[in-house]
Each structure stands twice: as structure tokens, then as C-alpha cells.
Amino acid sequence: MPGLRTKLVVYTVLIVFAVAGAVSAISITLAHQASVAAFERHATVLAKTLGEAVLEPLYELNVKLMRQQVGSVLAGEGALRVMILDAGTRVLTDGTDENPLRGKEFNEPYLRQARERAEWVTRLQDGVIQVAGPVQATADRRLGYVVLEFSTARLDAEWMKHIRLTLLLAGVCAGLASIAAVIMASWITRPIKRLTDFATSIRLGSAMRKIPECGHDEVGRLADAFTDVLNHLDHSNAELKELANSLEQKVKERTQAAEAGNKAKSEFLATMSHEIRTPMNAVLGMASLLEETSLDEEQALYARTISESGEALLDIINGILDFSKVEAGKLELRTAPLDLEELLSGVVRMLAPNPAESRVALRLEYDPEAPKNIQGDEGRIRQIIVNLVGNALKFTEAGSVTVKVTGRAAGGMAKLRIAVTDTGVGIPEDSLEKIFTAFSQVNSTASRDFGGTGLGLAIASRLAHLMGGGIEVQSVLGKGSTFTFTCALATAEDLVTG
Ligand SMILES: Nc1ncnc2c1ncn2[C@@H]1O[C@H](COP(=O)(O)OP(=O)(O)O)[C@@H](O)[C@H]1O
Ligand SMILES: [Mg+2]
Numbered sequence: 001m002p003g004l005r006t007k008l009v010v011y012t013v014l015i016v017f018a019v020a021g022a023v024s025a026i027s028i029t030l031a032h033q034a035s036v037a038a039f040e041r042h043a044t045v046l047a048k049t050l051g052e053a054v055l056e057p058l059y060e061l062n063v064k065l066m067r068q069q070v071g072s073v074l075a076g077e078g079a080l081r082v083m084i085l086d087a088g089t090r091v092l093t094d095g096t097d098e099n100p101l102r103g104k105e106f107n108e109p110y111l112r113q114a115r116e117r118a119e120w121v122t123r124l125q126d127g128v129i130q131v132a133g134p135v136q137a138t139a140d141r142r143l144g145y146v147v148l149e150f151s152t153a154r155l156d157a158e159w160m161k162h163i164r165l166t167l168l169l170a171g172v173c174a175g176l177a178s179i180a181a182v183i184m185a186s187w188i189t190r191p192i193k194r195l196t197d198f199a200t201s202i203r204l205g206s207a208m209r210k211i212p213e214c215g216h217d218e219v220g221r222l223a224d225a226f227t228d229v230l231n232h233l234d235h236s237n238a239e240l241k242e243l244a245n246s247l248e249q250k251v252k253e254r255t256q257a258a259e260a261g262n263k264a265k266s267e268f269l270a271t272m273s274h275e276i277r278t279p280m281n282a283v284l285g286m287a288s289l290l291e292e293t294s295l296d297e298e299q300a301l302y303a304r305t306i307s308e309s310g311e312a313l314l315d316i317i318n319g320i321l322d323f324s325k326v327e328a329g330k331l332e333l334r335t336a337p338l339d340l341e342e343l344l345s346g347v348v349r350m351l352a353p354n355p356a357e358s359r360v361a362l363r364l365e366y367d368p369e370a371p372k373n374i375q376g377d378e379g380r381i382r383q384i385i386v387n388l389v390g391n392a393l394k395f396t397e398a399g400s401v402t403v404k405v406t407g408r409a410a411g412g413m414a415k416l417r418i419a420v421t422d423t424g425v426g427i428p429e430d431s432l433e434k435i436f437t438a439f440s441q442v443n444s445t446a447s448r449d450f451g452g453t454g455l456g457l458a459i460a461s462r463l464a465h466l467m468g469g470g471i472e473v474q475s476v477l478g479k480g481s482t483f484t485f486t487c488a489l490a491t492a493e494d495l496v497t498g
Contacts, residue, residue: 005189012181020170028166032159040122040129043150046077047131051146054084058135058143063093070095080128085145089115111147127152191219266328273321284310319455323438326462333377333466337492341372344403347385351393359398370416371409375490380463387456388483392422399423414491419484426477436461
């Protein structure tokens, strides 16, 4: 896209050249017409003078004298042909000694016109100017005619010279005008360019607000308007920034308030659960003591119900306590050397269903390459595994539950993957994320049969995060699920085993 300057220059130059061309054409045509007219007048005067000079020789029919007169005109004026005709338009002399046309009738139309109207006639044809007119002794007595022919070659040569000169002049003028156009275009577009550069610098983030000098014309007024807009924008920007700051501040305050509220709630829960646990333990202790006394069948049932309900309640309270501790950021992991394989074998032994009562088999597959001796919080790792394996057993009616351990140790760190795979009911895809939030169970009716609070996975996944890993789940509804617990823990190579 050509710039404003280029357009201005191109259009101006085109106009200048068009005007110069038109003016030259008109001037050349007019000059040509004027010079032809002047030459025709000159030729007529010459012819008339010759007519007067040959009056007497014609009267006397002195051809010799006529030839002399004609010859002097031919020599002096560079005429193409000069002839004297008698009253019957027959050639008397053409000025040459040979006089080849002598006696021949000369019957050109222009001569006819001169003859009929008794007047001087001029005509321009095929580069020849022809003049003819009568020679009268008296008003009623015509002695003959004079015919003169001139070539326009000289006239044309002069005309060509004139054309060349005019074109040269026009060219020079147009050239000068073009240079002036270039200078003027730069002069006009310079302030616009300055303004554009300034606008570009603003767009690129310049903080500079001093607008360049753009004069007092339209561009100047545009620059003033631009300054106004800029000031207005700056003002609006400042206001927006202020608004954003105050909003940010408000959000911060509210977040802090919400966080403080959340923390207070968790602390309250933690304290409450702790406070409930103490009397609860006493209730449980007393119930078990009561069961050991001699009771009749009905009393024994009541005492067992107290024990079982108390255990369930304690489970829930422990869950709430753990969850609120993690949420309040108060849960700290212990670090001690442990043998992971031994730990997992213990859990599997403890949870393995009685083959006589259950159709589910529980297995442990420990990859020999995976590290065993690590440093971590034994109790919390057990809690996670017990929950995952417990869930798997809880939601699997028949088949197997497999605990598979893989992992590598590098640079003093053990990266472990403990996958618990079952062949149970599975979890619908849209619930896969939900099950990690507190108190959420996929199918409340089913869970009611199995028991539980919906806190287990929420706690386990938070604990896994604290161990530098997490818990992922993959499941196909009706086919089974795999919960993978990952963690990154320090190795304990020099752990004394056995
Ligand atoms: N292995 C599994 N198979 C099917 N559903 C599962 C499995 N593990 C967890 N779930 C679903 O996730 C829910 C939440 O589990 P969890 O947080 O351990 O709570 P709870 O065991 O107390 O119900 C369960 O109620 C169940 O709906
Ligand atoms: Mg559970």
C-alpha cells in the first residue's frame, strides 16, 4: 500500500504532465495556424505585386519580359512554381527557358474560382500553398492571371523546431513542478509521519506523552485531539488500576477471612473430636469390661452392640480428626526407617478374607526391583493402604484384590507406585473426581450397606500429597477399579533387617 507521500507525488506529477502536454499541444497548433496564415498573406502580396509588374508585358504580350519578372520572383522568394496565364488561362510563361507548359490550359479549381469571382484565392493542399488571381487592365478588361505555388517545407521545419522547443520547455517546467511536488509532499506528510510514529510508540507501551510539533493546520488540530484522547485514556487507566487494586485488596481480605474461618472450623473440629475420643475410650473400655462379666444372653447382646457402635463411632471421630488436622495444616508426618514389604504383608495378612466365607482373594505382588527400605510415617502409609484395600474388598463381591508395588530408587529417593486393583463394582466416570472430596460416596444406598463415612479417600489423597505423590484412579463400571498411590520418600539403605 503506497504511502500518502507517494500518492501525493504521483498524482501531482501526473496532473502536471497532463496540463503541460495539453498546453503544449494547444500552443503548437495555434502557432502553426498563425504561421500558415502569415505565409499565405505574404504569398498573396507577392502575387499581387507580380500582377502589377506584368501588367504592361501582358498588354504587349511581351513574354520575354514576363519571364524575367517571373524568374526574379522564383529566384528571390524560393517559390515552387510561378506562372503567367493569358485571359483564357493558357500558360504564357512559367519563368523557365524551356517553358514546357506554354500554351497549355491551366484548369485547377482554385484558378476557376479566381476567374469566376475575379478575386485573389489562396489554398493549402498537400504541403503546397497556392495563390491565384486576375490581372486587370481596367475593371472590365482582364489581361490574364498570376499563379504562385510555394512549398510549406520551410514552414514545417520551423514548426518542428517550435514543437521541439515547446516540448523541451514543457518538460523542464513539468520536471521542476515534480520536484516541487516531492518537496511539498514531504513537507505536508512530515507532521503526519511524526504523529504516526508517536502513536506507534504509545502502542508499544511508551510512557512518553509529549506530542511532537505538528503545526497549526488540520494535522496540528488532529495532534491536539490525539493529546486529549491520550490524557483521557491515561486518566481512565489510572482509575481502572485503582479499581483493580481495591478489588484485589478486597479479594485478599475476604480470602484471608475465609481461610481464617476455615482454619477455625478445622481447629474446632480437631479439638471436639479429641475431646469426644477420651470419654468414648472410657465407654468402650467399660463395655468390654462389662462383656467379660457373667451376663445372660440378652445383656451380652446389649453390651456387644455398645462395643460395636462405639468402635464405629470412634472410627468416624478418628476420620474427622485426621481430616481436620490435614485441612488445618497441623498434620505432621513422622520419618523413621521402615520395611515397606513387611508393612504391606502385615496389612494383607490382617485384611485377607477367610477363604471359607469369601469369594475374594487378596494378593501382594512386590516387584523385586522396587526399593523396600525407606524412611516414612509407617502409621500413615498403613492408613492409606488399609483404606484402599478396605475399599477394594468392600466393593468386590467375587474375584481378586491385588496390591502391586513397583518403583525405583535414585539419588537417595525412592519413587514408589502401589496399585490396588479389584474386580468389583467399579465407579461411574463422572464420579471419579468426586470420590476424593470429603464425605462423598458414589452410591449412598450401596454404601449404607457397606458402612463408611466417605472420608477415607479424602484423607488418603491428602496424606499421599504430603508424601510427595498422590492417588489416581482408573475404573470401568461393573469390571473393577485400580487405585494407584504414588509417593517419593527417602531410601534407608543401611537399615538393619532381620
Ligand atoms: N475400590 C472401589 N470400588 C468401587 N467404589 C469405590 C472403591 N473405592 C472407593 N469407592 C467409592 O468411593 C467412595 C468414597 O470412598 P472412601 O472415601 O474410602 O469412603 P468410604 O469408604 O467411607 O465410603 C466410596 O463410598 C465408594 O463409593
Ligand atoms: Mg474407605
